Amino acid sequence: MKSTGIVRQVDELGRIVIPIELRRVLGMDVGEPVEIFIDDQANRLMFRKYQSGCLFCDSMESISYFKGRQVCGSCLRDMVSQPDLDSMAILESAAALESDDQPEQGSSIGGKKGDNALRRLAEVMETYPNATQGEWARKLGFSQGYVSQLIRKLDKKA
Template identity: 40%
Template sequence: MKVFVSMREIDELGRVTLPAELRRSLGWGPGTPLELFIDEAKGEIILRLYEPGCLFCGRVDNVFEFRGKKVCRDCFAELEKLL
């Protein structure tokens, strides 16, 4: 695991710039979709690559594509019961 440490300030518009070296190492370019999570207790913001989850519950694990939409196995099983 590569560790990258850098200090950045929030600009007047509330933006923070990610260093080019960091973006390159993660393969993030212009238009890369990202998710932001906040841990208020720790005062941390977590930034990660956005992966669309289940259409119904939002889970990102145990997901497969069905007719162009992502669905988790649990939601699919519930849908099968309705049929």
């Protein structure tokens, strides 16, 4: 487990504000459900974004885990037999987020992780040349602002 160094106070109603930086990293939007866990042995409270079923179709049948994401058997078979670029991009983005591929908010774009993000953005831009920045961001699992920063970096390199 990674320590963030962020401390928050519990208010009089028992609420804790989750900082925007953490919500961005976890991909949490306003109104989304959160799953809460208690680790009695370590005396810890943990939470994550709630996912009820398959990443693609929300099915609950024959769920498997691929790099920490739930995918049903039917969608897995479809991807193997007839790869869908949008589905593959979603899985690649999920895998990248699991491996901390995207730099933390506020960090520089340079370095090994930033270069990997630049490479991935260039590939998506080449595959989907008529897509908007928002569509590229969704395919990569990045924020639109981060994609904009990456595009400026690519323009400087050109």
